[in-house]
Amino acid sequence: MNEAIFKDIGMNIVFHRKLRGITQVILAKRVNIGIAKLSKIERGLDVENVPLSIYLKIAESLNISVIELIKSTDVRVKTICINKKLAK
Numbered sequence: 001m002n003e004a005i006f007k008d009i010g011m012n013i014v015f016h017r018k019l020r021g022i023t024q025v026i027l028a029k030r031v032n033i034g035i036a037k038l039s040k041i042e043r044g045l046d047v048e049n050v051p052l053s054i055y056l057k058i059a060e061s062l063n064i065s066v067i068e069l070i071k072s073t074d075v076r077v078k079t080i081c082i083n084k085k086l087a088k
Contacts, residue, residue: 006044006047008070010044012069012070013058013062014042020063024038030057030061031061055070
């Protein structure tokens with residue numbers, strides 16, 4: 001399994017979650033999973049036990065397409081965007 005893909009997906013989740021001002025607690029409740037599980041998904045860990053339906057619910061909860069969720073982009077760009085958003 002390509003771990004880099006799941007790390008990209010996790011970064012996309014963090015990016016869109018923080019961009020919308022949503023906490024892990026809120027997103028986990030919307031998706032009906034535990035905070036620890038969401039944290040692992042965002043870090044790209046333990047992904048073999050995550051059904052596709054969870055990723056679909058996450059995308060829906062963040063109001064993004066599944067394509068946006070799995071799109072690979074430069075992590076540095078997203079990190080800068082997240083940090084600028086949090087600094088405001």
